[in-house]
Amino acid sequence: MKPTKVFIYSNDTGLSKATANELVNVLSKKKFEIASKYDETVDLIACIGGDGTFLNCVHECRLPKTPIIGINTGHLGFFQELVPSELEMFVNHYNDGNYTVEKIHPIRALITDRDGIHEITGINEILVMGMYTKLAHLSIIMDDTPIQEFIGDGILVSTPVGSTAYNYSLGGSLVAPELDALQLTPMAPMNTSAYRCFRSSILYPASKKVRLVTRKSTVGDKLLLAYDGLTREFSNVSKIDVMQADDEIHLLRLPGYDYWKKLTNKLL
Structure with missing residues (x-):
């Protein structure tokens, strides 16, 4: 042997x-x-x-x-x-x-911009946010159902093991690792007469796909994607699909x- x-x-x-x-x-x-x-x-x-x-x-x-x-x-x-x-x-x-x-089970994001489709994978989380102090304006779509016109600093999607990390600092829920679920947590959402953004995290089945579509000024702005302490910048992003990875x-x-x-x- x-x-x-x-x-x-x-x-x-x-x-x-x-x-x-x-x-x-x-x-x-x-x-x-x-x-x-x-x-x-x-x-x-x-x-x-x-x-x-x-x-x-x-x-x-x-x-x-x-x-x-x-x-x-x-x-x-x-x-x-x-x-x-x-x-x-x-x-x-x-x-x-x-x-x-x-x-x-990690999560992966497929980022579509003018140059094609790029992929990143996170064990704990994937965060989509505006660069520097710019707000991110994103349409949030769950599978095929639009659920929010979001404007704020960003959106974080976390795994159960990542629920104790940045997600928890943002006020997200703690999730037992046995649950086959993902979590969508807003980062400094706007709540004004013009925008009524969700303020608490959303737990949803890991089989579902979240699509973030850029809106208004965010279409031409740079976006920062952070995952497990790593970062990448993207320009002219049209959409970002986030789902559970097969790994x-x-x-x-x-x-x-x-x-x-x-x-x-x-x-x-």
Whole structure:
């Protein structure tokens, strides 16, 4: 039987580097193979850092199908499952098959402009907003049904795992990861005699597609799209379609994992 191949992804903090070295020692003693880079032959990704490092890892590995175990050396660590002192315990659980797999469904946006169609993918969220202090004027269409002429700073679409991130800061709802739902949250919506924009988030089935169509001055303006801490600028956008992606990210969870306990300890 070939040895299990592990790719270690780490940020540059002193604690993360020390944890990576210790993990190499633990894995080597258990006859695991350490991969120098990620490819499809890797059996397991060990991600050392915080939530930001996890998101960077997923994007740099191009939405890997390989299971990921998170080791928290950061702050909140919603995605991370271990702390550095639990490395040997984890390896024993892994060898025994004593874990579960949490499936994370990203979202993707198809941006149509004069140059064609561009695609971005978010694990936590995708935010569409005006550049600098410019407002975004967008028609919001759910499948084929227009639901709002929106004007404000922007619109954020988040996944259940992303509900605890920027979405929560904007006043959005916390969503259990078991729910197959997406969330539409307004960013500084206008409420005047001319515009009556929705002010609370909308939870909707993940099978539905949201289309954002640019209106009035926004048609010729630049738009900023932010996703998982990354940003891209687009000009002359006509529409943006946001939907659940077909990809799945597989996150390992150990015995005793309790989402509600983690939520209470870290956020509430």
